[in-house]
Amino acid sequence: MRWAAIAFAVFLVALSLVGPSGRSTQKKPNPSSSTTNASFIWGLPKFLRFQEDDDEASSYSSSPPTAAAPLEYDFYREKCPQAEEIVRSTMTQLYSRNAGVAPALLRLLFHDCFIRGCDASILLDRVNGSSSEKDAAPNHTLKGFDAVDAIKTRVEVACPATVSCADILVLATRDGLVLDFTFGKAGGPFYPVLTGRRDSERSFFDEAQLQIPAPDDNYTKTLVNFASRGFTERETVSLLGAHSIGKLHCQFFRHRLYNFSGTGEPDGSMDLEMAAEMRAACGAGDGATAAVGYQPEGRFGNHYYGRLLEGRGILHADQQLTAGRTVRWVRAYAAEGDSGLRAFRAEFAHAMVKLSGLSPLSGSEGQVRTRCSRLV
Numbered sequence: 328m329r330w331a332a333i334a335f336a337v338f339l340v341a342l343s344l345v346g347p348s349g350r351s352t353q354k355k356p357n358p359s360s361s362t363t364n365a366s367f368i369w370g371l372p373k374f375l376r377f378q379e380d381d382d383e384a385s386s387y388s389s390s391p392p393t394a395a396a397p398l399e400y401d402f403y404r405e406k407c408p409q410a411e412e413i414v415r416s417t418m419t420q421l422y423s424r425n426a427g428v429a430p431a432l433l434r435l436l437f438h439d440c441f442i443r444g445c446d447a448s449i450l451l452d453r454v455n456g457s458s459s460e461k462d463a464a465p466n467h468t469l470k471g472f473d474a475v476d477a478i479k480t481r482v483e484v485a486c487p488a489t490v491s492c493a494d495i496l497v498l499a500t501r502d503g504l505v506l507d508f509t510f511g512k513a514g515g516p517f518y519p520v521l522t523g524r525r526d527s528e529r530s531f532f533d534e535a536q537l538q539i540p541a542p543d544d545n546y547t548k549t550l551v552n553f554a555s556r557g558f559t560e561r562e563t564v565s566l567l568g569a570h571s572i573g574k575l576h577c578q579f580f581r582h583r584l585y586n587f588s589g590t591g592e593p594d595g596s597m598d599l600e601m602a603a604e605m606r607a608a609c610g611a612g613d614g615a616t617a618a619v620g621y622q623p624e625g626r627f628g629n630h631y632y633g634r635l636l637e638g639r640g641i642l643h644a645d646q647q648l649t650a651g652r653t654v655r656w657v658r659a660y661a662a663e664g665d666s667g668l669r670a671f672r673a674e675f676a677h678a679m680v681k682l683s684g685l686s687p688l689s690g691s692e693g694q695v696r697t698r699c700s701r702l703v
């Protein structure tokens with residue numbers, strides 16, 4: 328927590344030096360910068376960028392910093408100064424009632440940002456009968472829509488039609504993670520998020536159907552998918568650590584427990600004791616509603632990586648992180664004592680900043696929805 332607090336303080340100072348307030352008075356959208364994808368990361372102070380220490384480093388060092396970042400620190404400071412506080416306090420209430428809201432929003436944000444960037448397109452209901460992202464296969468079991476709506480309703484009362492659903496999802500996810508850390512053993516990352524995103528005017532069913540990573544994706548497919556959105560292998564490994572919280576339904580890995588077309592044996596990469604535990608937890612029948620997590624308490628931490636090293640990954644895609652050279656990052660994050668957890672927290676925070684900054688709509692692009700599930 329101390330690292331994060333210091334980092335954030337430095338972040339604020341750095342931002343005040345580069346002068347976001349000067350930018351805020353010129354409301355003109357910058358069409359070229361607003362259509363870029365993850366490049367806003369270059370607007371962050373250097374210490375918040377990732378220190379690559381492997382062969383992926385060159386992919387970063389060649390990109391120039393963008394002068395006009397579309398997102399800003401505290402974008403709503405004049406138009407709705409209480410916005411971030413309303414998000415935070417509402418999340419605190421929602422979390423105290425149901426801690427599952429933190430993983431639910433984290434997954435929702437991932438599914439939003441992976442399809443055309445963080446533009447709240449995942450929140451739209453079907454429009455004119457045509458399928459929305461919510462209808463796409465990977466959407467099954469997505470949760471947290473009601474939490475976003477609850478927050479949005481309060482924000483709308485304070486500042487009508489001002490704060491985008493895309494920003495609310497990014498802020499609420501961040502705040503939920505902080506809460507999950509506070510009550511857990513780990514204590515953990517608070518990361519700065521910029522705001523000023525706008526909401527999409529359509530939903531992207533076909534893309535969601537094809538591009539959201541699937542639970543049985545292999546090593547190569549997972550890495551290629553994340554790389555196409557600008558994530559290095561190391562960042563990909565840290566992001567999947569999101570699975571240290573929340574629950575996974577048996578439907579996504581039942582076939583790993585029994586080889587239905589052959590011997591009935593569990594997947595060869597799965598620890599046998601684990602297979603027995605999972606069979607017991609999931610039940611023999613359809614059991615579509617049973618779900619398990621990487622640890623009973625489900626708090627954020629690096630236990631996910633230790634489990635992978637023991638062959639106790641739940642999804643095939645999780646276990647695949649140990650199937651190639653990414654195993655070195657799994658080992659680094661799983662390291663005993665403080666060092667693994669510290670590395671994971673810092674690098675997860677960095678990767679979340681990057682995820683939250685994917686292709687935002689800004690300026691006059693898109694719209695600000697008044698209800699997150701509908702276009703205005």
Ligand code: HEM
Nearest residue numbers: 430431433434437468540541542566569573574575576579
């Ligand atoms: C290869 C990449 C990934 C695959 C295949 C994948 C797949 C899945 C699946 C199948 C579930 C279970 C859903 C359910 O049973 O309801 C799940 C849950 C979850 N995923 Fe992922 N995921 C991936 C990456 C990520 C990333 C990058 C994040 C966030 C940064 C994330 C966050 C979560 C969270 C928090 C949950 C628990 C949700 C809850 O308990 O409500 N996942 N994921």
Ligand SMILES: *[C@@H]1O[C@H](CO)[C@@H](O)[C@H](O)[C@H]1NC(C)=O
Nearest residue numbers: 454455456457528529530702
């Ligand atoms: C939905 O249908 C109405 C009426 O036909 C039309 O005015 C509107 O533009 C359509 N919306 C979208 C997003 O296609």
Ligand SMILES: *[C@@H]1O[C@H](CO)[C@@H](O)[C@H](O)[C@H]1NC(C)=O
Nearest residue numbers: 543544545546547548549650
């Ligand atoms: C991974 O999956 C892709 C697509 O499903 C497939 O083309 C590829 O051969 C697989 N790679 C390995 C090493 O199994």
Ligand SMILES: *[C@@H]1O[C@H](CO)[C@@H](O)[C@H](O)[C@H]1NC(C)=O
Nearest residue numbers: 363364365366555556557686
């Ligand atoms: C990201 O932006 C770069 C440069 O503008 C572009 O070449 C690349 O295709 C974009 N990637 C995605 C996933 O949009």
Ligand SMILES: *[C@@H]1O[C@H](CO)[C@@H](O)[C@H](O)[C@H]1NC(C)=O
Nearest residue numbers: 586587588589590593594595
């Ligand atoms: C399932 O069993 C069949 C026949 O024994 C075998 O060919 C196949 O590779 C097994 N599948 C898995 C996922 O282990």
Ligand SMILES: CC(=O)N[C@H]1CO[C@H](CO)[C@@H](O)[C@@H]1O
Nearest residue numbers: 461462463464466467468469
């Ligand atoms: C949460 C959500 O909207 N789930 C939907 C996913 O898509 C199926 C159809 O493909 C719907 O029935 C679910 O309601």
